Amino acid sequence: MSLFFHHAFHYVSRFISFCFLLLFISLGNYTCLKTHIKVDSLSVVHRNSKVVHLYAVLVDSLLRNLKLAENSFLQQITNFEDSAFAICAPEPYHFFPPECGHFVTVMYPEKKPDSELDMERRLLHRFLVLPQDRPYFRRAAAHLFSSDFPANAPLINVHEGLIPTVKDGEVSAVKGIYSYHHYCQDSVDDSGWGCAYRSLQTIISWFKWQGYTEHPVPTHHEIQQCLVNIGDKPSSFVGSRQWIGSTEVSFCLESMLGVTSKILSVSSGEELSNVGGELAYHFRIEGTPVMIGGGVLAHTILGVDFNKNTGELKFLILDPHYTGSEDLQVMQGKGWCGWKGVSFWSKAAYYNLCLPQRPRCL
Structure with a gap:
């Protein structure tokens, strides 16, 4: 049985500034991009894991989060001339497709709407062998943790836990x-x-x-x-x-x-x-x-x-x-x-x- 730890890194800022210098050889020209990267990492560990091991797990999760951010930037830079949007910071989203049985973390450029991310979603569905006729990776479908729900918000899925009673139904x-x-x-x-x-x-x-x-x-x-x-x-x-x-x-x-x-x-x-x-x-x-x-x-x-x-x-x-x-x-x-x-x-x-x-x- 697994326990999911949603680590918010409260002891450090959740926002880390990075400066990326894109160097061009011709005439020494360069373009400088300065932005904030939101770090929101998710780690999955066994419930019997020792506390002393959690630090290493969280560091590994953080590094994978930053690698996803790097890939997002590189993809945006590659497609910059063909894109109607400026290069912007990626935002992490955690999804839990029911067919997968595990979390999937995806980085989406913050200013790019879901309507422009169809190709990315299709690749994810193919890679994870998920149905091609329902949205699992739109922003609105991101997993919500208990801390994400506002106070006095309507309850969700209130039927869960109710036992059916029809014999052999x-x-x-x-x-x-x-x-x-x-x-x-x-x-x-x-x-x-x-x-x-x-x-x-x-x-x-x-x-x-x-x-x-x-x-x-x-x-x-x-x-x-x-x-x-x-x-x-x-x-x-x-x-x-x-x-x-x-x-x-x-x-x-x-x-x-x-x-x-x-x-x-x-x-x-x-x-x-x-x-x-x-x-x-x-x-x-x-x-x-x-x-x-x-x-x-x-x-x-x-x-x-x-x-x-x-x-x-x-x-x-x-x-x-x-x-x-x-x-x-x-x-x-x-x-x-x-x-x-x-x-x-x-x-x-x-x-x-x-x-x-x-x-x-x-």
Whole structure:
């Protein structure tokens, strides 16, 4: 078992200045580049390693970090005439692709956007034999350590640790990271009307965490303005407390992120017992959270536990109606995130499910 030490080098400055002199023989001309290099090294050691050995490990990690920075500078210098960007300091990012099982540290020039780093990402995917249809090395997908999370930020992946209960069932669940958005966050009292807005925020957070978009999680006002801008709602809708449903969620995803969605409809909660196979397929292939709206309520589905032989089905539900603090024990212990049977859904309500489709890209 390994323990990951994220060494911040607090006893020295995290910024080390280097001067690079690029010498040209002709007439003694030269170009001088002076910049700061951010040093952020990551070391992986066995939990039984002795403290006396950690210094050498950290020094080796630091040297590899500086070597990556040197390579970044040399590549920028080589491509300087063909680049629209000036030579700039590289920034380190630590990634943890699930297929790898280990961290990968990458240096990106700080002023070069992700849209200009497609070739670098493709090389990494080929070298590590990773899928070519999902982004693992965009900046937004960088691994966040516990110290990186701001205080009172929405919790992530609150379903982890919950035990499925269907006998001989197969679990298919959301892939990646999402933030749990619920009533009364961000100093907005949306109790009684904002559940679908919160479900949409959770879905957009998934696309942001996975690096598919840099679009921030929208506010209620921004969601309403989006629906007005595309002509779905009148201007009076902005600032109101009107509900939205699965269709509006799909409109916002397409307008804000360019993400298309599949809409699945059933005439009653009982009929949701027939969608286990389709939802299982969605989570295996797309891996995105699903928004479901019925009656006056909206929820987020994070997965299913389905026995295809017996038809027994349970849904992993993330409930946006929670109004408490960011307390994981309360969220799980009180069932705000948990496995629910088909009886959870109303027999008298008509349900629409919004299944966001993952873009195929790097």
